Amino acid sequence: MLALRGERLDKTYGAGDNRVVALHDVTLGVEAGEVAALLGPSGSGKSTLLTTLGLLQLPDRGSVWLAGREVVVGGRALADLSALRRRQIGFVFQKANLVPFLSALENVMVAFEINGERGRVARRRALDLLGYLGLADRADHRPDELSGGQQQRVAIARALAMSPPLVLADEPTAALDGARSRDVMLLFRRIAHERGTAVVVVTHDHRVLDAFDTVHEMEDGVLAPPRAQGRPLTTPADPPPP
Amino acid sequence: MNLAYLDLRHQLRRFVATAFGLGLLFAIVLAMGGIYRGMVEDAVVLVERSGADLWLVQRGTRGPFAERSTVPAVLEDRARAVAGVAWAHPFSSFTLEPEHAGRSLRLTLVGLGWPDDRGASLGVTRGRALERSRGEIVVDASLGLALGETLTLGDDPYRVVGIGAGLVASGGDPLGFVTHADLERIQSYLAADARRALPPGDSDSAPSGAQAILVRVAPGTSVAAVRARFASFTDVDVYSQSDERSFLLEGVVDKARRQIGLFRALLALVSGIVVSLVVFNMTVAKTREIALLKLMGARTRLIVSMIVQQALLLSVLAYGVAFAASQVAFGLFPRRVVVGAEELAGVFVLAVGIALVASLAAVRRALQIPPTTILAG
Structure with a gap:
């Protein structure tokens, strides 16, 4: 089943001589449980595609489906995009973007708070997620007390809080060294396979490409046909998902 | 969470720290209101403690609290003769600065209508009211005099027999009460001596009679009916106690009220700007966090x-600081600062109102933050 589909997406910025075609007739589908990479040089349109698929901006033309439901058509929203982002999409960024005045646990609980889930249930679920990502003993630590990789794992826990069918990650390993980059990518893979979450990752990092099921390459706003990797990575044994 | x-x-x-600073601003707003209320209460002490229902004043004037007024000495007897009058006695006051124990005391002296009025209604807290027609004085505690101490006024000694609280004139000077005969004696001595410069309208020249005649209406008699009888007197005007109270407030306090009101409005505006800037800056400092929340x-x-x-x-925290400051510091002010429940509630509502209005700019700014800000590295 397709967790995400973007069809014939066009997006242009500026006008006249300053006109930039960020997306041109882009069609992309990601299955539930699939880990897809978006590759391409700077300015190729990767981030525009990610923000369009993440319902942060509307395309000029084209449609977006989330979990089989058409939510954007002809550059027009068919639903409350904020509500869809809240419950159906998790975001991970280049920087962890943790709230500096909150502990790791509270940073994850923010996602529950936004969805109106409070109190002990939210706390328990946030703790379960941190445990799932190997951070149970760091729950009360503030971001400045965590390593870069740990911060990124907290950000991933926050993205997974509402068990979204789709996680979008924008260069999540850019600030990490090789070993930690690989750890994070393996984590995405594990999440996708264990939880059935579709994961789309924008990356420049060719060292971690073997972590992806499919690789999409972009250039000048045009998406090349996907390349299947067909070589699943071995993931370390982990506890079952909460 | x-x-x-x-x-x-x-x-x-x-x-x-910000709340503390803002609290001091609110404390000034509170103090301004308290000072105004203190002025009002001080201003009307004389009128309200006089026990009179009616004030007979010089024709064409509004009485001693508004302008110079002098009534003939015989008016007291004429007033007593009117049906329905329980008592009538003269009222005079003036301000003087006698030397006492090596320092200058400033007080407003009021003459009581001995023997009917001995100062029983003054609320003496220590000692007693006047018991002799000569040589005794009741004073406000703020003068710092002790019971039994002797004060020289004019050429005669006056023994302090009673001390009261809150006995102050409309200008804030402490009051002293002697018999009306003693007051005239002191006034005559000072006029003849003419060595001291006293405020205009008080004792810069000695009036020939009292400044007004106070009249108490007999129980069971209509004040309006007695007032109508006095209205037929061609040489005086008659006012009720509430009229005199209004004259006092209009004349003495009104300008201060407007000035204080303007000052308070400016302070409220400054407080609003401070809260606004603080909240706005706090919001700007959270731009990325707000963008993140929106993106999520x-x-x-x-x-x-x-x-x-x-x-x-x-x-609210600043209001708490202001409230604490009012409890600790306002008693140290040289003039009375009266902060009642109404004033406290008013400033609380003001504080809440300022907070709500001040947050508008910050809310507007927050709503303008695009969620994609978080993606910008």
Whole structure:
């Protein structure tokens, strides 16, 4: 089943001589449980595609489906995009973007708070997620007390809080060294396979490409046909998902 | 989990310091109101403790609290002769600065209508009212005199027999009460001596009679009926106690009220700007966090509520500081500062109102932050 589909997406910025075609007739589908990479040089349109698929901006033309439901058509929203982002999409960024005045646990609980889930249930679920990502003993630590990789794992826990069918990650390993980059990518893979979450990752990092099921390459706003990797990575044994 | 609280916890010292500073501003707003109320209460002490229903004053004037008024000495007897009058006696006052124990005392002296009026209604807290027709004085505690101490006024000694609280003239000077005969004696001595410069309208020249005649209407008699009888007197005007009270407030306090009102409005404006800037800066400092919340799909009300809660908390905390300051410091002010429940409630409502209005700019700014800001590295 397709967790995400973007069809014939066009997006242009500026006008006249300053006109930039960020997306041109882009069609992309990601299955539930699939880990897809978006590759391409700077300015190729990767981030525009990610923000369009993440319902942060509307395309000029084209449609977006989330979990089989058409939510954007002809550059027009068919639903409350904020509500869809809240419950159906998790975001991970280049920087962890943790709230500096909150502990790791509270940073994850923010996602529950936004969805109106409070109190002990939210706390328990946030703790379960941190445990799932190997951070149970760091729950009360503030971001400045965590390593870069740990911060990124907290950000991933926050993205997974509402068990979204789709996680979008924008260069999540850019600030990490090789070993930690690989750890994070393996984590995405594990999440996708264990939880059935579709994961789309924008990356420049060719060292971690073997972590992806499919690789999409972009250039000048045009998406090349996907390349299947067909070589699943071995993931370390982990506890079952909460 | 309260995001507003968690954010403030993160910057608690700065927040508390800001609230403290703002609290001092609110304390000044509170003090201004208290000073005004103190002025009103001080101004009307004489009128309200006189026990008179009617005031007979010089024709064409509004009485001694508004302008110079002199009534003929025989008016007292004529007033007593009117049916329905329980008592009538003269009223005069003037301000003087006698030397006492090596320092200059400034007080407003009031003559009581001995023997009917011995100062029983003055609320003496230590000692007693006047018991002799000569040589005794009741004073306000702020003069710092002790019971039994002797004060020289004019050429005669006066023994302090009673001390009261809150006995002050409309100008804030402490009051002293002697018999009317003693007052005239002191006044005549000072006029003849003419060595001291006293405020205009008081004893710069000695009037020939009292400044007004106070009249108490007999129980069971209509004040309006007695007033109508006095209205037929061609040489005096007659006013009720509430008329005199109004003249006092209009004449003495009104300008101060307007000035204080303007000052308070400016302070409220400054407080509003301070809260506004603080909350706005706190919001700008959280641009990335707000963008993150929006990107995650946070409802607008969550973000608005976080900003408004912080503004309210800042204002309420500042109000608490102002309240504490009012309890600790206002008693040290040289003039009376009267802060009642109404004033406290008014400033609290003002603080909450300022918080709500001040958070508008910050809310507007927060709503303009695009969620994609978080993607910008």
